[in-house]
Amino acid sequence: xxxxxxxxxxxxxxxxxxxxxxxxxxxxxxxxxxxxxxxxxxxxxxxxxxxxxxxxxxxxxxxxxxxxxxxxxxxxxxxxxxxxxxxxxxxxxxxxxxxxxxxxxxxxxxxxxxxxxxxxxxxxxxxxxxxxxxxxxxxxxxxxxxxxxxxxxxxxxxxxxxxxxxxxxxxxxxxxxxxxxxxxxxxxxxxxxxxxxxxxxxxxxxxxxx
Amino acid sequence: xxxxxxxxxxxxxxxxxxxxxxxxxxxxxxxxxxxxxxxxxxxxxxxxxxxxxxxxxxxxxxxxxxxxxxxxxxxxxxxxxxxxxxxxxxxxxxxxxxxxxxxxxxxxxxxxxxxxxxxxxxxxxxxxxxxxxxxxxxxxxxxxxxxxxxxxxxxxxxxxxxxxxxxxxxxxxxxxxxxxxxxxxxxxxxxxxxxxxxxxxxxxxxxxxx
DNA sequence: CGAGTAACTTACTCCGAGTAAGTTCTTCCG
DNA sequence: CGGAAGAACTTACTCGGAGTAAGTTACTCG
Numbered sequence: 001x002x003x004x005x006x007x008x009x010x011x012x013x014x015x016x017x018x019x020x021x022x023x024x025x026x027x028x029x030x031x032x033x034x035x036x037x038x039x040x041x042x043x044x045x046x047x048x049x050x051x052x053x054x055x056x057x058x059x060x061x062x063x064x065x066x067x068x069x070x071x072x073x074x075x076x077x078x079x080x081x082x083x084x085x086x087x088x089x090x091x092x093x094x095x096x097x098x099x100x101x102x103x104x105x106x107x108x109x110x111x112x113x114x115x116x117x118x119x120x121x122x123x124x125x126x127x128x129x130x131x132x133x134x135x136x137x138x139x140x141x142x143x144x145x146x147x148x149x150x151x152x153x154x155x156x157x158x159x160x161x162x163x164x165x166x167x168x169x170x171x172x173x174x175x176x177x178x179x180x181x182x183x184x185x186x187x188x189x190x191x192x193x194x195x196x197x198x199x200x201x202x203x204x205x206x207x208x209x210x
Numbered sequence: 211x212x213x214x215x216x217x218x219x220x221x222x223x224x225x226x227x228x229x230x231x232x233x234x235x236x237x238x239x240x241x242x243x244x245x246x247x248x249x250x251x252x253x254x255x256x257x258x259x260x261x262x263x264x265x266x267x268x269x270x271x272x273x274x275x276x277x278x279x280x281x282x283x284x285x286x287x288x289x290x291x292x293x294x295x296x297x298x299x300x301x302x303x304x305x306x307x308x309x310x311x312x313x314x315x316x317x318x319x320x321x322x323x324x325x326x327x328x329x330x331x332x333x334x335x336x337x338x339x340x341x342x343x344x345x346x347x348x349x350x351x352x353x354x355x356x357x358x359x360x361x362x363x364x365x366x367x368x369x370x371x372x373x374x375x376x377x378x379x380x381x382x383x384x385x386x387x388x389x390x391x392x393x394x395x396x397x398x399x400x401x402x403x404x405x406x407x408x409x410x411x412x413x414x415x416x417x418x419x420x
Numbered sequence: 421c422g423a424g425t426a427a428c429t430t431a432c433t434c435c436g437a438g439t440a441a442g443t444t445c446t447t448c449c450g
Numbered sequence: 451c452g453g454a455a456g457a458a459c460t461t462a463c464t465c466g467g468a469g470t471a472a473g474t475t476a477c478t479c480g
Contacts (some may be wrong), residue, residue, distance in 0.1 A: 014458055041436055050461050057438065060361045069448065133392070160397050164405045167381040167389045168216065175381020181344070187370050195417075203409035209274050224427055224476065251467055262429050267469065 021059050024049050029070045033112030037119045039065055064128035068135075071120060074113045081106050083142055092150045097197050099146070100173065101176050104189035107177050118178055140166045150204060163205065172196065231269050234259050239280045243322030247277055247329045260266055274338035278345075281330060284323045284411065285345050291316050293352055302360045307357070307407050314399035317387050350376045360414060371417065380405065 014106045015023070031040050044064055046053040060066040085102040089095035107114045123132045144166040151157050176192055225233070237258045241250050252273055256263040270276040297310040299305035317324045334344045347365055354376040361367050 016251050017458080020458080037424085043436070052438075053437090054461095055371060055459060060461090063437070117344040144318035160401065161405050163389075164386065164397065164402055165409060167386050168406060168409065171381040171383070171385020173381070176377050177382065179373075179377045187374065191370065192374055195371050196378060199375060199378065199410065202412035207405075207408060227427080230427080252469085253467070263468090264430095264470070265428060268428090273468070 017059070018050070018056070021199055024051070024059060024066070025069055025073065028066050029074070029116065031110075031113065032067060032070055032119070033056070033115045036115060037063075042066075051171075062128075064123055067119075068128050068131050069124065070116050071132060073133050074110075074116055075138070076116075078103070078106055079138055079142065086142070086146065093147065093197075093201065095146060095202070097193055099167070100193035100196055103173055104177065104180065104192055105183070108185050108189065111181070114177070114181065118181075136170070140170050143169050147204070151207070165204070165207075181182050213369070227269070230259075230261070230265070234261070234266055234269065235279055235283065236274070238276050239284070240322065242277060242280055242329070243325045246325065247273075247292070252276075272338075274333055277326075277329075278333065278338050278341050280326050281342060282345050284320075284326055286346070287323070288316055288327075289352065290349055292349075296352070296356065302356065302410065303407075305356060306411070307403055310403035310406055311399050313383055314387060314390065314402055317391070318395050318399065324387070324391065328391075346380070350380050353379050357414070361417070375414075375417075379410070379420065 024045065028040075028045050031045055031048060035044075038170060042053050045066075046056055049056075056066065060069060082099050082102045085098040086095045089098045107117075120132055120136075124130050140163075144162050147162050147165050148157055151162075173196075176196075180186065180192065234255065238255050241255055241258060245254075252263050252266060255276075256266055259266075266276065270279060282301075283390045292309050292312045295308040296305045317327075330342055330346075333339050337376075350373075354372050357375050358367055359374050361372075386406075390396065390402065
């Protein structure tokens with residue numbers, strides 16, 4: 001009779017696979033977020049969940065696999081938050097600003113999530129790199145789409161240029177986010193977004209009619 | 211008499227510390243560049259140099275330390291190449307273009323060096339992160355300097371804005387470089403540099419007189 | 421030639437990723 | 451109800467690589 005209720009949390013019994021996977025993923029997200037990829041051991045996550053290590057391997061295959069699962073989920077949330085604001089904006093200029101602000105705010109408000117995303121570079125071996133790139137590419141695609149929308153409809157768009165611009169913005173925002181966290185989240189999301197907007201918008205206008 | 215000459219390479223005898231350190235660093239650069247941080251073991255580097263592992267630890271302290279030493283040296287070369295071109299340019303606009311082109315060309319021509327720089331993210335634990343940031347900050351300082359030079363002399367420059375712009379450019383160029391290598395070094399350095407120049411220059415002009 | 425020291429080695433420890441080979445639960449069919 | 455089938459889960463390892471304690475050799479200078 002150590003448990004508070006009988007029906008709510010059945011002590012620590014077996015769960016079905018889906019539920020256990022979620023539990024493990026939550027724990028992994030938390031611990032990776034606190035200690036980083038290197039600093040976290042699989043034993044630690046297993047102990048935290050109250051489960052043995054091989055179970056995690058059965059469900060996620062490897063440490064990289066588990067980390068990647070965290071990363072995908074976090075990036076999906078971030079992408080969702082940003083694209084929601086972007087799509088809600090009345091015009092392209094405001095969409096860009098809204099997207100930028102949301103990006104920086106989200107990372108301020110989810111510092112643990114952020115550490116995981118920053119640690120993305122940890123995945124250097126095996127197929128995990130590929131998968132991590134695909135996760136990032138989703139973001140680049142969103143940006144590229146915005147850039148394309150902003151170009152004149154009739155003319156051929158130079159797809160290479162679009163890609164360059166999209167990767168520029170992706171790289172810039174990631175690096176700025178890292179810099180901000182080392183700087184006590186300063187300058188504010190609004191200030192960074194505004195400066196970036198001022199810096200880039202003119203250029204986009206120019207490219208539009210070149 | 212297995213060696214080709216007697217005087218050139220004195221078989222495999224002791225060297226003084228400085229020489230050995232260089233030898234180790236060269237080997238580390240090569241092997242890290244080929245196999246990445248994770249994929250490289252200290253034993254492997256030791257074997258390659260023909261020396262025992264504890265010697266490396268005596269000279270470089272840790273795997274992170276050794277990697278960091280490689281990183282610093284490589285980044286210093288890169289910084290030197292870029293700043294040389296920047297300083298040689300007749301005006302700010304051409305300086306920016308020259309700097310960008312040089313950056314991308316250098317990385318095309320030194321793919322192994324580049325892998326090491328990309329793997330920078332591997333350093334997440336301990337004091338190595340700090341040191342790695344300082345190495346990167348050198349670059350950001352060069353960019354910030356250029357941005358400042360381009361602003362009107364009399365007025366207060368908004369130092370926060372300068373920092374934001376500098377980190378933007380740093381982040382963008384790094385991410386673009388990674389993207390290009392996964393894309394068979396395409397688009398060309400010139401094209402990327404030109405697009406980036408077109409994108410950013412207008413914005414810099416605008417900020418100049420705001 | 422012998423002390424002193426710099427260069428270097430052997431032979432470990434320890435920790436963490438990953439695994440082989442089971443052992444319990446739980447369900448569902450007769 | 452009984453008992454097979456399979457899912458959930460564990461114990462008890464291996465193996466490799468980072469890092470180290472305690473020396474051993476070679477060079478150098480008085």
